[in-house]
């Protein structure tokens with residue numbers, strides 16, 4: 423999980439390793455079923471919906487940044503292409519009336535979006551792939567590049583506002599705390615501590631970055647960030663399943679290459 427497979431040919435040992443891992447993991451899932459390790463919390467539901475910003479002739483318009491500013495709602499976030507926006511909902515218990523609750527919420531969010539779009543001389547359309555989309559629309563300028571500038575050292579500056587910067591830096595300090603605890607767990611041979619502290623920096627801990635930040639972070643930054651969270655999750659899982667500290671150390675060292683390379687590339691200014 424969380425790791426690109428870079429090879430298309432595999433050796434006999436790879437296949438053997440794969441098959442033994444598969445057996446181990448199947449046994450583990452069986453054990454989790456038997457010991458009721460899965461969540462017994464009530465079922466939850468949520469949704470995400472993608473929409474397009476179009477002009478009066480039905481062509482896409484690359485204005486999601488000004489649109490999001492105008493709409494100013496945490497349930498909206500930018501997509502990679504500047505003519506797309508994603509709508510979300512706060513997840514709710516899967517109760518009898520959840521669908522009508524969602525409908526009411528979506529209705530009001532949709533109205534807000536239509537108004538924001540109208541104020542920018544455009545319209546809001548819910549569709550998978552816009553039929554009027556042309557090859558010529560798919561340019562680099564229409565992709566979110568993030569809000570960056572050059573500066574006197576050789577890193578790229580990401581420009582955020584004060585509270586956005588605080589959010590990112592708080593996440594960073596949480597990364598560092600996890601690393602310290604993982605190391606402590608390793609030195610005390612306490613794999614439970616390793617797993618629980620790594621999980622604190624995993625994907626679930628990432629929370630929802632406000633849409634305003636997501637639009638300002640360069641793609642490579644986001645990729646590295648996501649990969650780092652995924653590596654924490656993988657480390658946590660393997661620590662529990664394999665209890666092999668040298669494997670964990672190797673994972674930790676590879677994970678920390680992400681910290682090093684991102685820090686070498688970016689800094690944040692206000």
Ligand code: HEC
Nearest residue numbers: 591594595597598643646647650680681684685688689690
């Ligand atoms: C996707 C990019 C990225 C990754 C991955 C990343 N960082 Fe950072 N980190 C940053 C940036 C950017 C800053 C701000 C640096 C600056 O402005 O000079 C920062 C700052 C920090 C700070 C300073 C926090 C503060 O309050 O000033 C710490 C600590 C830190 N990172 C730890 C880590 C650790 C540990 C990891 C790896 C587990 C990590 N970071 C991974 C981008 C990243």
